[in-house]
Amino acid sequence: MRTETKHTAAVYALALSALLLLATACRQDMHDQAKYEPLEASSFYANGMASRPLIANTVPRGFLREDTVLFTGLDAAGSPAAIYPQASLAERIPGAGEMSEKELWGLLLKRGETRYGMFCTPCHDPVGTGRGMIVQRGFKSPPSLHEERLRESPPGYFVNVMTEGFGQMSSYAPLVSPEDRWAIAAYIQALQLSQHVRLAELPAELVHSFGEAQNEAPADAAEHGSEGHGEEVSHGADQSGEI
Numbered sequence: 001m002r003t004e005t006k007h008t009a010a011v012y013a014l015a016l017s018a019l020l021l022l023a024t025a026c027r028q029d030m031h032d033q034a035k036y037e038p039l040e041a042s043s044f045y046a047n048g049m050a051s052r053p054l055i056a057n058t059v060p061r062g063f064l065r066e067d068t069v070l071f072t073g074l075d076a077a078g079s080p081a082a083i084y085p086q087a088s089l090a091e092r093i094p095g096a097g098e099m100s101e102k103e104l105w106g107l108l109l110k111r112g113e114t115r116y117g118m119f120c121t122p123c124h125d126p127v128g129t130g131r132g133m134i135v136q137r138g139f140k141s142p143p144s145l146h147e148e149r150l151r152e153s154p155p156g157y158f159v160n161v162m163t164e165g166f167g168q169m170s171s172y173a174p175l176v177s178p179e180d181r182w183a184i185a186a187y188i189q190a191l192q193l194s195q196h197v198r199l200a201e202l203p204a205e206l207v208h209s210f211g212e213a214q215n216e217a218p219a220d221a222a223e224h225g226s227e228g229h230g231e232e233v234s235h236g237a238d239q240s241g242e243i
């Protein structure tokens, strides 16, 4: 009786392993199905290539990029666009279609802030001076976004740098959608203003609050001693009226 039970157990075990083996074989079949890997050679097509060339004068679905300004930042003449393609942006950002112009700008700047934080701060740092963590670890230092040349660049220029890459900086087009590249450009312009606005350009209520901040500044500077804070404060008090 006992040996019989053992025997049955052995048969079950065998049957189970056979089943398991079958199951793996089945899985392998799914893995090794007939398909071409990217750029693999093919004996089926006359030119020996498995990847088929695009058919002339056709555009794959979802790849129509007629709106050059939106996608590249360049206008019809090939110069960086100075005007935001607002209508296309409103169309592409979810929920933006029903927004007022002011709300749309608020949303753009918010999107720009988060995307700048994700994709640009590692090198350009949060303020845009080009001392991000990757640079501190030895990568080429980008120019400060507050340089006069870049302060005077139109937003399309930043979009174009992100789209095509620039020198050692690679293209961000595969990672950042065109609407978000424009949002980042808007945020960069806000960053630039944050470091370099003329008092006369500020709305009255902000000039007022800036005046208050300035009154507090000397105490702050004294607290921090010669750490460089004092320098910023004296900059603010500059005769030219620039912050």
Ligand code: HEC
Binding pocket: 116, 119, 120, 121, 122, 123, 124, 134, 139, 140, 141, 142, 143, 158, 161, 162, 166, 167, 168, 169, 172, 176, 184
């Ligand atoms: C991995 C580091 C790195 C990241 C991340 C990065 N950049 Fe750069 N960026 C650079 C470097 C380095 C340069 C200078 C390239 C050169 O001169 O070879 C540069 C240059 C620039 C310039 C100046 C171009 C000029 O005319 O001098 C702009 C504008 C710019 N980057 C914007 C961005 C924006 C916007 C992002 C985020 C979407 C970004 N970068 C992300 C490294 C980076």
